[in-house]
Amino acid sequence: MRAGVIGLGIMGGAIAERLLGAGHTVTVYNRTREKAEPLIEQGAHWAQSPAEVAHQSEVVISIVTDPKAVEQVSFGEVGIFDALPADSVHCDMSTVSVEWTRHMAETYRRAGKRFVQAPVLGGRKQILEGTLLVFGGGAEEDVSRCEPVWRAFSDKMWRFSSAEQATVTKLACNMLIAHMMVGLGQSMLFAAKGGVSPATLLDILLKSNLSAPMYATKGQALLERNFRANFFVRHLLKDLTLAEEAARETSTILPLNALTRELFVAAMQMGYADEDYSAVVKVMEQLAGTELSQNP
Numbered sequence: 001m002r003a004g005v006i007g008l009g010i011m012g013g014a015i016a017e018r019l020l021g022a023g024h025t026v027t028v029y030n031r032t033r034e035k036a037e038p039l040i041e042q043g044a045h046w047a048q049s050p051a052e053v054a055h056q057s058e059v060v061i062s063i064v065t066d067p068k069a070v071e072q073v074s075f076g077e078v079g080i081f082d083a084l085p086a087d088s089v090h091c092d093m094s095t096v097s098v099e100w101t102r103h104m105a106e107t108y109r110r111a112g113k114r115f116v117q118a119p120v121l122g123g124r125k126q127i128l129e130g131t132l133l134v135f136g137g138g139a140e141e142d143v144s145r146c147e148p149v150w151r152a153f154s155d156k157m158w159r160f161s162s163a164e165q166a167t168v169t170k171l172a173c174n175m176l177i178a179h180m181m182v183g184l185g186q187s188m189l190f191a192a193k194g195g196v197s198p199a200t201l202l203d204i205l206l207k208s209n210l211s212a213p214m215y216a217t218k219g220q221a222l223l224e225r226n227f228r229a230n231f232f233v234r235h236l237l238k239d240l241t242l243a244e245e246a247a248r249e250t251s252t253i254l255p256l257n258a259l260t261r262e263l264f265v266a267a268m269q270m271g272y273a274d275e276d277y278s279a280v281v282k283v284m285e286q287l288a289g290t291e292l293s294q295n296p
Contacts, residue, residue: 003149004028004057006050006073006080007064008035010230011093011120014127015061015153016044022152027056029073049078054088059149063093066238067100074104081113089114089145093134095174095239098167098246105138105163114142117163118150119170123230127153134158137166171246174239177214177231178260178277184215185281188222189288198292199223218278223294227275227282234273237264 001024005016008030016039019026027045028036029052040046047053050073054060060080062073070092074080080090090113092104101117108115116138126132134150136143137160150157160166191201202219205211221227240261247254263280270286272279285291 001025001148002027002056002058004047004053004060006030006053006060006062007069007094008039009063009065010124011127012061012063013039014124015063015093017042018127018130018153019149020044024149024152027053029053050074050076050080051078051083054080054083054090055085058088059146060084060088060090061093061149062090065094065235067094067096070094070096070100070104075107081108081111084113086112087114089116089142091116091118091136091146091149093118093120095119095170095235095242096167097242098164098171098249101137101163101167114139114145115163116142116146117166118143118146119166120154121170121173125230131155135160135166135169137161137163168246171239171243174236175243175254175257175260178236178240178264178280179256180212180214181218181278181280182260182263182284184219185222185278185284185292188219188292189281189284189290192290192292193288199294221276221278222281222292225293227272227279229274229276231277232274233264233267233277233279236277237261237268240264 003019003024004027005012006029008028016026016028020042027047028039029047029050030036036046064070084090105115116136118134118136121133130153132154134154134157136157143159188198188201192198206216240257244257263283266283267280
């Protein structure tokens with residue numbers, strides 16, 4: 001298929017790479033061409049604007065930072081919306097607000113254009129392995145149109161009847177990611193303060209029913225002091241805030257979200273915005289007066 005990718009960050013670049021590897025014709029756009037150069041060398045076509053990507057693609061994937069960025073690539077002067085052919089689909093994979101998702105879906109529907117909200121769970125590693133999880137929300141025929149493209153980097157896809165449901169699912173998952181990270185850091189710090197090696201506690205967790213792949217990767221990264229970003233602190237804070245806003249709309253109480261969000265706010269204030277979201281544990285380390293390491 002002819003596929004377009006707009007936004008070539010950690011996720012978008014990997015998605016474009018997988019699409020090329022699967023034999024799709026890929027057109028890419030990014031605010032800076034530099035990030036596109038490795039993909040162009042692999043056979044991707046460079047576009048001068050999101051509109052040009054839309055014009056050349058059957059499925060246009062946008063995966064950018066926030067609603068403001070989605071608005072720019074979608075409805076800007078040279079955006080996707082006006083250029084999207086009648087039989088093509090705009091598939092936004094960004095993590096945005098429920099309210100914004102609703103606005104996007106309704107705007108496209110009123111204009112007789114095709115739109116799917118399809119946020120994902122997983123990171124660059126899962127994309128390159130072809131195991132990314134996709135939550136596709138929209139009209140059944142539009143989701144079906146996107147699935148051949150998604151199969152290049154995903155082995156499991158869930159269909160939702162509305163774009164908003166896909167966004168709610170993504171925010172629910174990201175809230176849990178944040179809570180799990182805070183919970184893991186809290187237990188490891190508690191163990192360390194009590195004279196128990198955090199590495200020993202992690203080993204116990206991973207051999208019990210409490211085990212989770214996230215605990216294995218992030219727990220070891222904490223011990224190695226590795227905060228190289230796969231998912232930025234600032235992005236997870238944004239998602240916690242979006243979840244809070246959506247919860248107010250449905251009168252849903254999120255007691256854990258409030259505390260977790262404050263810890264991420266503190267991480268931002270301490271200069272960890274562009275570190276991996278596990279850097280929130282550095283805030284907890286300062287409060288505890290100790291630092292996690294391989295040693296007791």
